[in-house]
Amino acid sequence: MLICFPPPLPSLRAVHHRPRIPSDSCHRAQIAAGTRGYGDIDAGGVSTGLLHCTSAPVRNAPAMSRANMHRMYMVSAWTSVSVHLQLATRLLHHWTDPFLSSSPLSDSHIHELGHARTSTRPLPPEGNTLPLYPYSSRFSGIVSASKTVQLRFHILNNTAYARATNLIRTMLSRVQSAMIRRAVGVRAASSSSSAAAAAAAAKPAEHKGRVGYVSQVIGAVVDVHFSEGVPPVLTALDVTEDLGRDEPLTLEIVQHLDANTGRCIAMQTTDLLKLKSKVVSTGGNISVPVGRETLGRIFNVLGDAIDQRGPVGEKMRMAIHAEAPKLADQAAEDTILTTGIKVIDLILPYCKGGKIGLFGGAGVGKTVIIMELINNVAKGHGGFSVFAGVGERTREGTDLYLEMMQSKVIDLKGDSKCVLVYGQMNEPPGARARVAQSALTMAEYFRDVEGQNVLLFIDNIFRFTQANSEVSALLGRIPAAVGYQPTLAEDLGMLQERITSTTKGSITSVQAVYVPADDITDPAPATTFSHLDATTVLDRAVAESGIYPAVNPLECASRIMDPDVIDVNHYNVAQDIVQMLTKYKELQDIIAVLGIDELSEEDKVVVDRARKVTRFLSQPFQVAEVFTGMTGHYVQLNDTVESFSGLLMGSYDQIPEMAFYMVGGINSVLEKAKAMAEEAAAMEKQRRARQAANASDSQ
Structure with a gap:
């Protein structure tokens, strides 16, 4: 029996395909016609996985019995095992290349495993089990098997399969080792390239002053071609040609299209920009002035003063792109930041050094709350404050x-405590996407260098996400859910992780978050939730009922609302208030259907006190006095807790409900109730006087 090797690249069908033996009747017909013999396997049979014999004519070939056919099938199966061994060996040779440490198998090993060559003469018949067939010049032999040969076949079959399994395992192990070595080599090359990139970034002077030319302008996106190679990503570029404006156009590289072309985002409008305009690399990132010289001034995204008060005279500038503080340098501080706003201090206390979010739709009062927080906290705050106007109204x-000038937070002639950084609605998306980093860089300087506790106000963080979404679309990235950029979580995370407290100082951030269409599950506000320590949700239904600030206390949360952090009495009062409001919300449906008279006496008391609590959560703001005509109030935390504790205990059940609306502390309630009583008495006196006058006239 002669077994031929397959071609150099064996077909996988040959490895996995089992030899096909013709049926008994078909086999007899082929033998009778002289078109099929037994035992030969040629190269074509190996490559297709079929037992194919030569077509030399056979004369007087007797028909085979089923027992002989069964023996023939066993011999063919053994031949298939040998073929499989040969194919596995050839696969091993094919996958073994010079960088593997293992050496290929020897010919003797191949011969031993595969039994590649057998005798060309058939085995002698035993007991006339198989008839002898005439020889042919094209046949390799006729196989004759006895019971002893069959037993030896079974033993050899099991051994061959075991050896084949081990051989394939060895082959897979060597291939896997080769793949691992190659992967390690690629990783090492990547690490070396990253190190080279870091070294290049550490030496901005190498590409400082490199000249390029504008090759394409698509709105806020500008492609610049550099013949000497593109500077690193996030490098700032200046367009030197006169575009009819006071300041030069600044670009920032955000993509490398090829070795010589960079795609940039413009920080100002690209009006009058044309092709072939000259562009020069600044050698570094966009930088802004930092230090006490910035206090009381207004800046744009590039750090240029826009308050028409002359140059800043800064002593230092810092790049707006920086890494977040390391975990070992961060510090957690669980201390209440008193705001003077009753609903915030009671239900969702803010944490010093934390991140606070104000969630709400359009027109529910996010900016008013931020301005009140600036008025209440920044005035009494010992450190400095930074305000970032991101994509909001210039008014x-x-x-x-x-x-701020009226409240002396910004003193044009004295010491100021606040810095303003604006990138408003009329700015291009590049400016709105970077103005938050510019303001954060100024706050980081006060925290890390001067060790201050800084307040950072961002209005609105959603506009930051929206600007990055516009930039992503201009760069040709495939949008993700609801059309936002695919890097939404990364963009927001890189900014939020820099807003933290360290061992040197802290940054307490208050961020307004616009909720599109009042859908709190929108990807932009939903992604912001995970970064915050306290969430304040402004509800349009509360605003429509006339309660300002329109905070929904049942949807708010705070990390430090814990008896181990805040006072136990404060915690218990807050939880009881939330439970009462929850019970009142459940009873509202019954009241709407059946009326309040159908409630039990206990539920009537709950409803009466809950309505007073709801109105007592309202509060006039100092920054809104010119609009409301009401005097603003700042309420101390202890007064807030004691007032609501008295409401829960029923100490103020005799006071009318309207006395709790739009007032400060409980003293304001008592004063308003007294004034209401006096007004009611005066009106009653006037009514009685009119009745007496009418009675005298009638007489």
């Missing part, structure tokens, strides 16, 4: 600046 920025 609000002007109002805030004037309000």
Whole structure:
């Protein structure tokens, strides 16, 4: 029996395909016609996985019995095992290349495993079990098997399969080792390239002053070609040609299209920019001035003063892109930040050094709360404050600046405590996407260098996400859920992780978060939730009922609302207030259907006190006095807790409900109730006087 090797690259069908033996009747017909013999396997049979014999004519070939056919099938199966061994050996040779340490198998090993060559003469018949067939010049032999040969076949079959299994395992192990070695080599090459990139970034002077030319302008996206190679990503570029504006156009590289072309985002409008305009590398990232010289000034995203008060005269500038503090350098501080706003201090106390989010739709009062927090906290705050106006109305920025000057937070002739950084609605997406980093860089300087406890106000963090979404679309990235950029979590995380407290100082951040279409599950606000220590949800239904601030206490949360952090009495009062409001919400459906008279006496008491609590959570703001005509109030934390504790105990059940609306502390309630009583008495006196006058006239 002669077994031929397959071609150099064996077909996988040959490895996995089992030899096909013709049926008994078909086999007899082929033998009778002289078109099929027994035992030969040629190269074509190996490559297709079929037992194919030569077509030499056979004369007087007797028909085979089923027992002989069964023996023939066993011999063919053994031949298939040998073929499989040969194919596994050839696969091993094919996958073994020079970088493997193992050496290929020897010919003797191949011969031993595969039994590649057998005698060309058939075995002598025993007991005339198989008839002898005439020889042919094209046949390798006719196989004759006895019971002893069959037993030896079974033994050899099991051994061959075991050896084949071990051989394949060895082959797979060597291939896997080769793949691991190659992967390690690629990783090492990647590490070396990363180290080279870091070294290049550490030496900005190498590409400082490198000249390029504008090759394409697509709105806020500009492609720049450098013949000497593109500077690193996030490098700032200046367009030197005169575009009819006071300041030069600044670009920031965000993509490398090839070795000589970089895709940039413009920080100003690209009006009048044309092809072939000259661009020069600044050698570093966008930087902003830092230090006490910035206090009381208004800056744009590039750190240029826009308050028309002359140059800043800074002594130091810092790049706006930086890494977040290391875990070992961070510090957690669980201390209440008193805001003077009753609903915030009672239900969801803010944490010093934490991140606070104000969630709400359009027109529910997010900016007003931020301005009140600036007024209440920044005034009494010993450190400095930084305000970042990200994509909001320019009118609000002007109002805030004037309000701070009136309150002496910004003193044009003395010491100021606040820095304003604006990138408003009229700015291109590049400016709105970077203005938050510019303001954060100034706050980081006060925290890390001067060891201050800094307040950072961001209005609105959703506009930051929206600007990055616009940039992502201009860069051609495939949008993710609801059309946001695929890097939404990364963009927001890189900014939020820099806002933290360290062993040197702290940054307490208050961020307004616009909720599109009042859908709190929108990807932008939903992604922001995971970074915050306290969430304040402003509800449009509360605002429509006339309660301001329109905070829904049942949807708010705070990390430090814990008896181990805050006072136990404070915690118990807050939990009882939430439970009462929850019970009142459940009873509202019954009241709407059946009326309040159908409730039990206990539920009537709950409803009466809950309505007073709801109105007592309202509060006039100092920054809104010019709009409401009401005097703003700042309420101390102890007064807030004692007031609501008295409401729960029923100490103020005799006071009318309207006396709790839009007031400060409980003293304001008592004063308003007294004034209401006096007004009611005066009106009653006037009514009786009119009745007496009417009676005298009738007489």
